Amino acid sequence: MPPRYEVIGITGLPEIRTGDDLGRLIVEAAAAQGTPLQEGDLLVVSQKIVSKSEGRVVRLADVSPSPAAQAMARELGKDPRLVELILRESRRVVRMDKGILIVETHHGWICANAGVDQSNVDLECASLLPEDPDRSAQVLREQVRGLTGVDHAVIVSDTFGRPWREGLTNVAIGIAGLLPIKNYLGAQDPAGHTLQATLLAVADELAGAAEPVMGKLNRVPATIIRGLPFERGEETSKALLRDPSRDLFR
């Protein structure tokens, strides 16, 4: 039997509001479309609906930009209220040039605009990343397990850019129930070489696998990855943060 797995978008979710029981809505939507959640599924959920359910959406009219944010906004050609939100969500600015603002978030992610984003939220609002996306993933996992009894894993994903390569890819920013990194350290390949330092970021690859059925406009903010025997574990997304001492590009 060849190794294989399936990627199934979950359609029919309503517009998510603060306080919504995301687990119940996902379980119901998956069942309604004839693909109820099963034992061993991996659920990939867009950061956007997690943030919405957690109330992490801010009205720009309520944001008073600091003088520093106003100065940066002028240089970047951005709305100063957005820059204010980005700075609040950031630990440090990594690069600021050419209208682009790359920061390190309080979680440790290095990305544009700290994940602060205006797409798919009400006009004149912006969404922030979840405060603790690993906790969000864990909460969602427990909600779904409570409702269905199935043991599964959860990835909270967002689309990040990267240096050198054009285009965004979906990556994991919160994880519950799977090991984010597959470790081939010290294993031998079929030719007899001992493989060195071969760590595969499977959580990012699977977040990416979910994106083509999610899309930005399709209202498919959650996806089931089914049939893949991923490695179970209780590590968090922190395992995906490269140690600064081993990073040549910070």
Next chain:
Amino acid sequence: MPPRYEVIGITGLPEIRTGDDLGRLIVEAAAAQGTPLQEGDLLVVSQKIVSKSEGRVVRLADVSPSPAAQAMARELGKDPRLVELILRESRRVVRMDKGILIVETHHGWICANAGVDQSNVDLECASLLPEDPDRSAQVLREQVRGLTGVDHAVIVSDTFGRPWREGLTNVAIGIAGLLPIKNYLGAQDPAGHTLQATLLAVADELAGAAEPVMGKLNRVPATIIRGLPFERGEETSKALLRDPSRDLFR
């Protein structure tokens, strides 16, 4: 009907040698395991077997390292013959520190060791990236089409590291028959925002989707992605190279 697709590893391929007809071997192996290639499939093939079929494997005993390569090798703690190969495959050194050598290849990819790699090749050998992976993808596409009559697309993939995030991910380095970037530029999201600059690197996401069934040790060097209505086109992997003028990390 929910949007969905399947990822199917192709097992049973023989050890690939220079001059092997990779298209025929893949078509036969896919058919033998009961999943013959179909119209609209996307075939993701590991760089390693493409390089092997193209004779891009070098015996280290045949490599005479230059003085420059010897000096760099001492500093990096690497085999000077490997460093010599890496430099030959490179346009420039991007970073060299902490035993890590990041270069820009002649293709324009920025990656560790120019893709020169000793895993899954004979001991005392190293494999190089294909000279022109887009051409390799196109040749493979035509071989498969000639044998099966089905219209499909091909990605040649390799596992690259990236700044800031731990672990490698599989990415596209050669492409035939699909648009590597999905462009949401100017589209409106359901809330009425005009999305700006939302380019998704679907070719990289799909190369990544293939990796969990490929693995490093499983001898599954080719994968079918089936059922995804990807955008057809004749762009090459060059579309995934970020313009240096818009890159803050070169």
